[in-house]
Amino acid sequence: MSILVTGGAGFIGSNYILDWLAECDEPVINVDKLTYAGNPHNLAAVKDKHDGYSFVQCDINDYDQIVQLLKKHGIRAIVNFAAESHVDRSIHRPEDFIQTNIVGTYRLLEAAKEHWGALPEEDQEAFRFLHISTDEVYGSLEPDDPPFREGDCYRPNSPYSASKASSDHLVRAYHQTYGLPAIIVNCSNNYGPFQLPEKLIPMCIFNALSGDPIYIYGDGQQIRDWLYVKDHCKAIRLVLDQGLAGKTYNIGGEAEKTNLQVVHAICEILDRTTPGSGGNSYAEQIEFIKDRLGHDRRYAIDTTMIKNELGWKPDQTFEAGIEKTVAWYLANQDWVATATGVSYKTWVETHYKK
Ligand code: NAD
Ligand code: TYD
Numbered sequence: 042m043s044i045l046v047t048g049g050a051g052f053i054g055s056n057y058i059l060d061w062l063a064e065c066d067e068p069v070i071n072v073d074k075l076t077y078a079g080n081p082h083n084l085a086a087v088k089d090k091h092d093g094y095s096f097v098q099c100d101i102n103d104y105d106q107i108v109q110l111l112k113k114h115g116i117r118a119i120v121n122f123a124a125e126s127h128v129d130r131s132i133h134r135p136e137d138f139i140q141t142n143i144v145g146t147y148r149l150l151e152a153a154k155e156h157w158g159a160l161p162e163e164d165q166e167a168f169r170f171l172h173i174s175t176d177e178v179y180g181s182l183e184p185d186d187p188p189f190r191e192g193d194c195y196r197p198n199s200p201y202s203a204s205k206a207s208s209d210h211l212v213r214a215y216h217q218t219y220g221l222p223a224i225i226v227n228c229s230n231n232y233g234p235f236q237l238p239e240k241l242i243p244m245c246i247f248n249a250l251s252g253d254p255i256y257i258y259g260d261g262q263q264i265r266d267w268l269y270v271k272d273h274c275k276a277i278r279l280v281l282d283q284g285l286a287g288k289t290y291n292i293g294g295e296a297e298k299t300n301l302q303v304v305h306a307i308c309e310i311l312d313r314t315t316p317g318s319g320g321n322s323y324a325e326q327i328e329f330i331k332d333r334l335g336h337d338r339r340y341a342i343d344t345t346m347i348k349n350e351l352g353w354k355p356d357q358t359f360e361a362g363i364e365k366t367v368a369w370y371l372a373n374q375d376w377v378a379t380a381t382g383v384s385y386k387t388w389v390e391t392h393y394k395k
Pocket of ligand 2: 127128129230239240241242244256257258261263264265300333
């Protein structure tokens with residue numbers, strides 16, 4: 042038997058595949074459309090080098106091809122990472138978010154239902170559809186609000202979070218209506234190796250080293266909870282193994298930080314490890330720009346359920362994780378070059394410069 046991972050050429054999906062192949066013997070099929078966010082270089086360590094890894098370029102909207110793959114490889118679990126994931130892009134152009142995150146998830150659920158329905162009874166019970174979602178579906182918290190808990194109301198504020206919320210509802214409905222053994226995980230902001238510099242942390246590292254402005258929206262006091270990506274991968278493996286069908290698990294790093302705190306932490310590491318010429322701090326490159334439309338003020342995650350039920354907790358503190366992340370970007374400038382080509386430059390030009 043094998044597992045099928047969608048969106049495995051993206052940031053979290055590729056970390057998950059590398060983690061899976063290091064920890065488990067079971068083969069993994071990576072199905073990815075290779076949008077601007079999919080980078081085959083993320084998987085250079087296993088492509089043509091690991092018998093347990095195979096890649097198929099395919100859109101999750103392609104019902105026929107997905108059904109064929111599920112049957113051909115005897116798939117016993119789907120881990121769905123495939124999505125449009127960047128809030129700013131969703132504000133510029135929501136269309137792709139609707140098509141992949143909502144329609145794509147629907148088509149993938151249909152394909153999963155078709156495959157699952159034809160399995161012998163004991164395999165049906167063991168089958169899992171694990172949907173990777175975000176804490177952003179819960180909306181924005183006030184400073185004194187308690188962190189998000191499973192079962193909180195969905196109040197998405199961006200086209201991105203609304204499309205993820207819709208996909209979560211569909212996954213839930215396929216469990217309730219058809220009995221598909223589905224699980225949802227809602228996770229906070231990830232960071233670590235292989236993240237595109239369109240997101241805050243790699244943007245800050247990349248722009249600092251390039252001598253470009255480090256862009257901060259509004260006053261920089263927005264709060265996110267930061268989770269080191271490898272801790273997320275470990276949690277997903279645990280949920281796939283021991284999670285109960287029909288449940289939702291919140292996953293977070295227990296590291297609430299303002300955006301300014303995050304950026305200053307990165308600049309401090311760079312000042313120490315890679316001092317710029319002239320003795321200036323990288324923090325001098327910080328530039329406050331117009332706020333993001335509908336910008337959520339605060340996210341925070343209550344991880345009590347996954348801790349109590351599955352025994353998971355994050356291994357990395359933010360301080361250790363961010364140190365490792367900066368070191369990874371410094372040591373992997375070749376990868377950074379693959380992630381900041383023409384399509385990335387066009388995005389920067391469209392979004393920040395215009
Ligand atoms: P990403 O943008 O880095 O990668 C997405 C991947 O999906 C890319 O490889 C892309 O080519 C692929 N893809 C896009 N549309 C597709 C389609 N129609 N068919 C097949 N493949 C397609 O995203 P990420 O940061 O790795 O996020 C992965 C998942 O985790 C997403 O569902 C996202 O909503 C969720 N999530 C992300 C974070 C985070 O901080 N990055 C936090 C919580 C949840
Ligand atoms: P981001 O990494 O895009 O993740 P998300 O929007 O999903 O939380 O942004 C994290 C925070 O950083 C968010 O509050 C927006 C802010 N931000 C900036 O201030 N400047 C930037 O250039 C980017 C990309 C993000």
